[in-house]
Amino acid sequence: MMETKKKRGVPEGLWLRCPSxxxxxxxxxxxxxxxxxxxCSHHFNVSAKERIRQVLDEGTFEEWDANVMPTDPLGFxxxxxxxxxxxxxxxxxxxxxxxxxxxGMIRARRVAFGVTDSAFIMGSMGSVVGERxxxxxxxxxxxxxxxxxxxxxxxxxxxxxGILSLMQMAKVSAALARYDRAGGxxxxxxxxxxxxxxxxxxxxxxxxxFAEPRALIGxxxxxxxxxxxxxELPEGFQTSEFLLEHGYVDRIVPRDKLKSEIAxxxxxxxx
Amino acid sequence: MDSPTPALSFxxxxxxxxxxxxxxxxxxxxxxxxxxxxxxxxxxxxxxxKQIYDHLDPWQTVQVARHKDxxxxxxxxxxxxxxxxxxxxxxxxxxxxxxxAGFAKLDRFKxxxxxHQKGRTYxxxxxxxxGCAHPEGYRKAMAKMRMAAKYRLPVIAFIDxxxxxxxxxxxxxxxxxVIAENMYxxxxxxxxxxCVVIGEGGSGGALGxxxxxxxxxxxxxxxxxxxxxxxxxxxWKGHEHAExxxxxxxxxxxxxxxxxxxxxxxxxxxxxxxxDHHQMASRMKIFLLKTLRELIDVxxxxxLSKRYEKFRRMGVFLEEPAAAGAAENCPNSGEFGxxxxxx
Ligand SMILES: [Zn+2]
Numbered sequence: 001m002m003e004t005k006k007k008r009g010v011p012e013g014l015w016l017r018c019p020s021x022x023x024x025x026x027x028x029x030x031x032x033x034x035x036x037x038x039x040c041s042h043h044f045n046v047s048a049k050e051r052i053r054q055v056l057d058e059g060t061f062e063e064w065d066a067n068v069m070p071t072d073p074l075g076f077x078x079x080x081x082x083x084x085x086x087x088x089x090x091x092x093x094x095x096x097x098x099x100x101x102x103x104g105m106i107r108a109r110r111v112a113f114g115v116t117d118s119a120f121i122m123g124s125m126g127s128v129v130g131e132r133x134x135x136x137x138x139x140x141x142x143x144x145x146x147x148x149x150x151x152x153x154x155x156x157x158x159x160x161x162g163i164l165s166l167m168q169m170a171k172v173s174a175a176l177a178r179y180d181r182a183g184g185x186x187x188x189x190x191x192x193x194x195x196x197x198x199x200x201x202x203x204x205x206x207x208x209x210f211a212e213p214r215a216l217i218g219x220x221x222x223x224x225x226x227x228x229x230x231x232e233l234p235e236g237f238q239t240s241e242f243l244l245e246h247g248y249v250d251r252i253v254p255r256d257k258l259k260s261e262i263a264x265x266x267x268x269x270x271x
Numbered sequence: 272m273d274s275p276t277p278a279l280s281f282x283x284x285x286x287x288x289x290x291x292x293x294x295x296x297x298x299x300x301x302x303x304x305x306x307x308x309x310x311x312x313x314x315x316x317x318x319x320x321k322q323i324y325d326h327l328d329p330w331q332t333v334q335v336a337r338h339k340d341x342x343x344x345x346x347x348x349x350x351x352x353x354x355x356x357x358x359x360x361x362x363x364x365x366x367x368x369x370x371x372a373g374f375a376k377l378d379r380f381k382x383x384x385x386x387h388q389k390g391r392t393y394x395x396x397x398x399x400x401x402g403c404a405h406p407e408g409y410r411k412a413m414a415k416m417r418m419a420a421k422y423r424l425p426v427i428a429f430i431d432x433x434x435x436x437x438x439x440x441x442x443x444x445x446x447x448x449v450i451a452e453n454m455y456x457x458x459x460x461x462x463x464x465x466c467v468v469i470g471e472g473g474s475g476g477a478l479g480x481x482x483x484x485x486x487x488x489x490x491x492x493x494x495x496x497x498x499x500x501x502x503x504x505x506x507w508k509g510h511e512h513a514e515x516x517x518x519x520x521x522x523x524x525x526x527x528x529x530x531x532x533x534x535x536x537x538x539x540x541x542x543x544x545x546x547d548h549h550q551m552a553s554r555m556k557i558f559l560l561k562t563l564r565e566l567i568d569v570x571x572x573x574x575l576s577k578r579y580e581k582f583r584r585m586g587v588f589l590e591e592p593a594a595a596g597a598a599e600n601c602p603n604s605g606e607f608g609x610x611x612x613x614x
Contacts, residue, residue, distance in 0.1 A: 157496045200446070204447050220441070225442070
């Protein structure tokens with residue numbers, strides 16, 4: 001794991017710097033707060049595995065569909081081939097693709113749980129992310145489990161798998177429509193960043209939509225918008241707070257409250 | 272036809288032949304030799320056009336799909352259907368001109384047509400943002416589809432957009448949310464849906480009206496996860512590499528048929544749909560009538576389960592037999608991976 005960590009470029013040592021308030025922080029103090037800056041409550045990105053530890057009861061997570069593995073259906077290559085990129089990303093992150101799915105307990109409530117990791121090719125959705133999430137939704141439907149998906153994706157649909165990636169948006173959305181018809185409770189948690197084809201599919205379709213504070217969430221990237229309309233973007237544009245104000249997010253939930261907020265919502269909905 | 276250069280540079284040989292042909296055709300008192308030369312040139316022109324259009328590369332396909340004279344949704348509405356009764360507005364914000372909706376008649380069928388509209392004149396193009404719909408467009412389409420389903424009117428969706436509009440207002444009004452909701456609702460809409468990519472199938476903006484029982488593409492249309500320019504900008508760090516991205520993305524009708532994404536490819540007239548709107552429209556009509564006849568009597572339950580299965584199958588991945596004990600991938604590894612490089 002140390003090897004992985006070095007490759008991943010995570011700050012080493014006892015100290016790290018907050019990119020938001022620039023404070024130099026004692027690493028253990030940040031760890032104790034689940035990856036939140038003690039000075040300004042900036043929410044650092046956390047890995048999918050760490051998210052599972054934070055949200056699910058200890059030792060209850062059981063992974064599903066880890067044997068669904070990515071391949072290179074297009075024979076895609078930019079400066080590097082996609083096949084090589086996959087191997088490099090797998091080594092760097094210790095993940096087989098950008099989503100982990102399975103089941104576990106939240107304060108003794110059994111749930112279906114999915115999480116994307118924005119470190120793996122920008123947390124983008126290709127065939128594997130789409131397939132794992134679709135199977136997760138289908139199993140949640142069969143087993144009548146509440147469904148929690150924590151999204152983090154700067155990439156949206158994964159370009160390297162072309163149209164196949166785009167269609168994952170429709171595939172997961174169709175599964176969620178069936179889950180909805182069966183009366184399921186889907187809580188979508190948006191974290192920094194949730195953009196493009198991930199935002200415009202499962203992440204937006206929660207019965208409840210929670211967002212971490214100050215996460216970047218939207219359809220088009222800020223750079224694309226700037227290049228199109230050629231004006232400065234308003235302060236706070238596409239943040240969780242911006243989306244709450246415009247009516248798209250139910251609640252902004254700080255990281256240390258996420259588990260209890262999910263448990264409470266499950267109780268309200270009688271699931 | 273009299274302009275010195277064609278709109279598409281790879282059409283230069285076609286253009287040259289057309290210019291020569293027209294010169295001869297315009298001659299008065301044509302001699303028998305001239306008549307013979309005209310016949311020969313016509314044959315050569317047809318062969319040259321076929322030769323070029325049979326072998327369009329992906330980047331050339333994009334140029335054809337974006338051709339300014341290509342038939343748009345509004346052209347099909349007037350050439351294919353007996354009547355079009357436009358229905359405006361999303362009941363929330365406004366009436367997006369980039370996405371048209373309305374009742375239409377096609378022989379014995381009454382249908383709802385929705386479709387992106389790019390606009391022909393500059394004024395029209397500006398009014399509909401070159402075919403880039405805002406959230407109100409997707410909401411309008413969904414509202415009319417829901418209404419159509421209530422009376423079991425089949426839905427025909429014409430897809431032709433560079434992408435959903437990227438702007439401040441679009442984000443404020445939930446662009447991501449409306450695209451997601453449309454896919455979600457279309458996947459279970461209790462009436463037949465036929466989607467046809469007539470030009471550009473631009474990413475989420477296309478898919479926002481792209482879930483249905485049949486997905487068809489015109490021969491020279493393209494349907495992609497991202498525009499070649501956008502892809503080049505991200506992966507090759509420059510829009511000038513769009514041609515490379517176009518080759519890498521595998522988004523032509525032939526590619527998509529191979530991946531099992533589209534069910535039908537509708538052949539275009541010789542030299543592309545922009546050369547002959549009437550012939551294109553008549554092929555479109557034949558396709559739509561045949562497909563409507565196939566779908567109209569399918570019971571709704573069966574229609575919806577087949578629609579689900581159709582999208583369910585999409586995607587390519589490997590599936591290894593699960594190793595014993597490997598299912599519990601223990602998360603308690605102690606790894607705490609923040610990435611302070613990203614704000
Ligand atoms: Zn801070």
